[in-house]
Amino acid sequence: MIAEAGLAALWLAAALSLLGLFLSVLHVRGTLEADRPVRALAIVQGAMCLFAFAMLLLVFARTDLSVALVVENSHSEKPFLYKVAGAWGNHEGSMLLWVTVLGLSGAALATFSRQLPSRTLIAALGAQAALALGFHAFLLGASNPFARLSPAAPEGRGLNPLLQDPGLAFHPPTLYLGYVGLSVAFSLAVGAMLAGDVDRRLARAMRPWVLGAWIFLTLGITAGSYWAYYELGWGGWWFWDPVENASLMPWLAATALLHSVAVLAARNALKAWTMMLAVIAFSMSMVGTFLVRSGILTSVHAFAVDPTRGAFLLLLLGIYVSAAFALFAVRAGSLREGAPFEPVSREAGIVVNNLLLTVILGIVFIGTLYPLFVEALSGEKLSVGAPYFNAVAGPLAILLGILLAVGPLLSWRREGRPILRKLALPALFAATALVIAFFAIPQASLLSKFGLALAAGLIPASLVPLIGRNPLRTPLATWGMAIAHMGAAVSVAGMAADSAFTTERLTAVKPGETVSVGPWLVAFQGISPVAGPNWTAVEAELHASRGGGVSVLRPQTRFFTSPPTETNEAAIDTFLNGQLYTVIGRSDEEGRWQLRLWWKPLVTLIWLGGGLVGFGGLLAFAGHARRSWRKRLAQ
Amino acid sequence: MIARPKHQRLVLVVLAVIAVLGAVLLAMWGLKDRAAYFYTPADIVAGKASEGKAMRLGGMVERGSVRRQSDGITTRFIVEDGEGRVPVTYRGILPDLFREGSGLVAEGKLGSDRTFVADNILAKHDERYMPPELGNQAAEHKAGQTLKR
Numbered sequence: 153m154i155a156e157a158g159l160a161a162l163w164l165a166a167a168l169s170l171l172g173l174f175l176s177v178l179h180v181r182g183t184l185e186a187d188r189p190v191r192a193l194a195i196v197q198g199a200m201c202l203f204a205f206a207m208l209l210l211v212f213a214r215t216d217l218s219v220a221l222v223v224e225n226s227h228s229e230k231p232f233l234y235k236v237a238g239a240w241g242n243h244e245g246s247m248l249l250w251v252t253v254l255g256l257s258g259a260a261l262a263t264f265s266r267q268l269p270s271r272t273l274i275a276a277l278g279a280q281a282a283l284a285l286g287f288h289a290f291l292l293g294a295s296n297p298f299a300r301l302s303p304a305a306p307e308g309r310g311l312n313p314l315l316q317d318p319g320l321a322f323h324p325p326t327l328y329l330g331y332v333g334l335s336v337a338f339s340l341a342v343g344a345m346l347a348g349d350v351d352r353r354l355a356r357a358m359r360p361w362v363l364g365a366w367i368f369l370t371l372g373i374t375a376g377s378y379w380a381y382y383e384l385g386w387g388g389w390w391f392w393d394p395v396e397n398a399s400l401m402p403w404l405a406a407t408a409l410l411h412s413v414a415v416l417a418a419r420n421a422l423k424a425w426t427m428m429l430a431v432i433a434f435s436m437s438m439v440g441t442f443l444v445r446s447g448i449l450t451s452v453h454a455f456a457v458d459p460t461r462g463a464f465l466l467l468l469l470g471i472y473v474s475a476a477f478a479l480f481a482v483r484a485g486s487l488r489e490g491a492p493f494e495p496v497s498r499e500a501g502i503v504v505n506n507l508l509l510t511v512i513l514g515i516v517f518i519g520t521l522y523p524l525f526v527e528a529l530s531g532e533k534l535s536v537g538a539p540y541f542n543a544v545a546g547p548l549a550i551l552l553g554i555l556l557a558v559g560p561l562l563s564w565r566r567e568g569r570p571i572l573r574k575l576a577l578p579a580l581f582a583a584t585a586l587v588i589a590f591f592a593i594p595q596a597s598l599l600s601k602f603g604l605a606l607a608a609g610l611i612p613a614s615l616v617p618l619i620g621r622n623p624l625r626t627p628l629a630t631w632g633m634a635i636a637h638m639g640a641a642v643s644v645a646g647m648a649a650d651s652a653f654t655t656e657r658l659t660a661v662k663p664g665e666t667v668s669v670g671p672w673l674v675a676f677q678g679i680s681p682v683a684g685p686n687w688t689a690v691e692a693e694l695h696a697s698r699g700g701g702v703s704v705l706r707p708q709t710r711f712f713t714s715p716p717t718e719t720n721e722a723a724i725d726t727f728l729n730g731q732l733y734t735v736i737g738r739s740d741e742e743g744r745w746q747l748r749l750w751w752k753p754l755v756t757l758i759w760l761g762g763g764l765v766g767f768g769g770l771l772a773f774a775g776h777a778r779r780s781w782r783k784r785l786a787q
Numbered sequence: 788m789i790a791r792p793k794h795q796r797l798v799l800v801v802l803a804v805i806a807v808l809g810a811v812l813l814a815m816w817g818l819k820d821r822a823a824y825f826y827t828p829a830d831i832v833a834g835k836a837s838e839g840k841a842m843r844l845g846g847m848v849e850r851g852s853v854r855r856q857s858d859g860i861t862t863r864f865i866v867e868d869g870e871g872r873v874p875v876t877y878r879g880i881l882p883d884l885f886r887e888g889s890g891l892v893a894e895g896k897l898g899s900d901r902t903f904v905a906d907n908i909l910a911k912h913d914e915r916y917m918p919p920e921l922g923n924q925a926a927e928h929k930a931g932q933t934l935k936r
Contacts, residue, residue: 385880422799424796425799425803489796490795490796492795493795503799503802507802507803507806510803510806510807510810511806511809511810511813512810513810514806514807514809514810514811514814515810515813515814515817518810518811518814518815518818519814519817519818522814522818522822523822526822532824532825533824533825533843534822534823534824534825534843535822535823535825535843536818536821536822536823537823539821539841540817540818540821540822543817543821544813544814544816544817658860658878658879658880659858659859659860660858660859660860709883717883717884718883718884719883720880720883735880737860737880737881738880738881740855740859742859744859746859746860746880748879748880
């Protein structure tokens with residue numbers, strides 16, 4: 153019954169989105185006066201999606217083996233957390249999560265954005281309903297999560313062990329809130345272009361959505377990166393895998409949009425530009441969904457290979473993106489001119505930021521899709537990885553970082569003050585760091601040397617906008633900006649330090665032997681068997697010291713029974729100045745065990761920086777929310 | 788100087804076009820010699836792959852060919868696809884699913900002695916997580932065997 157209730161709710165939600173779309177068309181055409189029915193429909197539709205999602209969680213929590221999806225992806229002996237989180241650790245469940253976030257976003261738009269002109273809001277809700285309709289059709293037509301299995305299976309096949317990690321509970325929902333949260337920016341842009349109301353009011357209504365989605369994307373990507381880092385046991389934190397790029401592309405577009413929407417809100421400029429970015433940002437989310445969910449890529453993220461699904465998603469993507477672009481082409485020319493601005497002003501700085509982000513986005517986009525195009529055209533198979541992305545996008549990212557030091561110091565309209573003097577000290581830091589890097593670490597890559605220098609200058613530079621201001625009277629949004637910018641610098645420091653200073657040791661040792669890596673002496677004590685709830689493992693005991701106390705690390709090789717798989721569990725010990733990362737391999741006839749050890753100075757800064765970026769975004773969000781709340785109270 | 792509105796819009800459009808074109812040109816330049824092509828052992832035997840370029844090699848690990856070297860960390864084995872055999876050396880911990888007789892994709896370079904020096908090995912995960920290259924290859928392989936019979 154639970155599965156049927158969920159399925160019924162999904163059908164109902166699909167019908168409601170069709171009705172919502174129909175009514176909003178009537179409203180935009182002027183046939184329908186009232187806007188309440190459309191808003192109410194959006195809210196009920198969101199609630200239906202949420203109900204269906206709750207039903208899916210329930211069948212997974214109960215391990216209902218008459219539901220095909222549960223049989224394929226769960227197991228009665230799995231830990232409870234992974235039973236529930238496993239609901240979205242598969243294609244159908246994750247698409248239901250996608251649609252649920254889409255529905256909830258529509259409901260929230262209907263509830264919270266009533267300050268918008270009614271025509272814009274209703275047109276936006278219509279766009280949101282059109283999106284929901286397509287993805288409901290995909291879910292019900294090609295990815296039904298509630299399909300029954302008759303007769304019921306005696307036992308489930310289990311979840312991919314790589315996914316059996318607390319990360320599964322956090323990383324996918326966070327990323328999806330980010331991806332799909334951008335749908336509201338898309339719908340608002342479509343609605344405003346339809347209604348012809350692209351102005352500051354729209355920007356103020358759009359900003360919290362962009363900011364919120366961007367915070368979730370930032371945190372989701374950061375969490376995913378750390379998860380891959382400790383789970384895969386390869387010592388890397390970003391592999392330029394197409395699936396990773398699929399999350400990076402919406403983030404780049406959302407970052408650009410976040411800045412241009414601020415220009416629109418403050419100065420009523422960059423109108424068409426901001427609308428375009430809003431369309432591109434969610435289009436990138438859909439491209440990402442297509443790449444990951446169509447099965448044309450292989451990774452732990454791509455669950456099932458089914459060509460009809462890929463074609464269906466491609467069709468949806470094509471319809472929505474081309475419709476939005478067509479609308480833009482028709483309406484962009486008729487938008488009122490934005491306010492003019494000077495070549496040296498904060499607006500101009502943000503234009504350069506947007507251009508750089510767009511170029512980086514284009515480079516990532518082409519690099520990610522190029523192998524697919526080549527294979528489709530010539531049948532030749534190839535892959536594009538770090539050598540391309542680092543060499544082509546890396547230098548642009550450094551330029552963006554330099555701009556990041558200057559931009560926040562510029563004021564709106566025009567800049568008359570000598571701002572470069574304020575940056576003298578950070579620039580000195582950066583130059584010194586660069587010189588030291590060239591002499592002290594000649595073997596490090598050029599990109600990492602410049603990255604270290606950039607971080608050395610940018611961390612202090614990001615705080616310069618706060619100098620001379622009363623900290624209590626500085627708006628929260630300004631604090632948020634400074635902290636987010638500093639987070640970006642901290643993250644760059646971590647990336648560059650990891651690339652420049654990491655030492656690796658690969659060896660085979662017998663129990664009792666000691667190996668060195670960086671400043672550490674690591675003694676291999678021995679191997680013992682251990683068991684977990686649904687796995688057994690061999691575990692190595694390593695005693696690491698660098699003069700002071702001893703820290704104990706226990707890397708494992710785990711054997712899962714359902715499905716039968718082995719995984720490597722790295723053991724990582726975190727210190728203030730870095731991480732010691734250890735992996736155990738196989739044994740040989742002589743009783744030696746393979747060990748792979750890394751000493752990674754400052755690597756934690758990568759994710760600490762990501763967290764700071766998200767925290768800065770959160771502060772800015774709170775600041776904007778408080779201001780609009782006060783305004784509403786005053787009225 | 789305040790830019791006139793019409794003028795400013797034009798400047799923005801030109802900048803956007805330059806950005807997009809710039810991205811395309813930079814990407815094309817970057818892809819020219821940084822993309823890693825996928826080869827089968829048969830391709831390598833036929834001399835289709837050039838030495839020293841980053842590439843991927845996909846095939847099956849030949850049964851009985853896996854030799855651990857005396858340093859305990861370097862492994863040599865042969866990757867075959869029924870039409871060609873390529874010796875591979877890899878220094879590192881093999882993935883958990885590395886097995887004789889099963890499929891893998893190796894990332895690395897072809898050395899001057901026509902030995903493939905791998906710096907990363909991706910093994911077939913299970914039926915549901917198989918690299919598409921291997922999926923096709925296994926299917927072709929099976930089809931070929933059926934025909935031979």
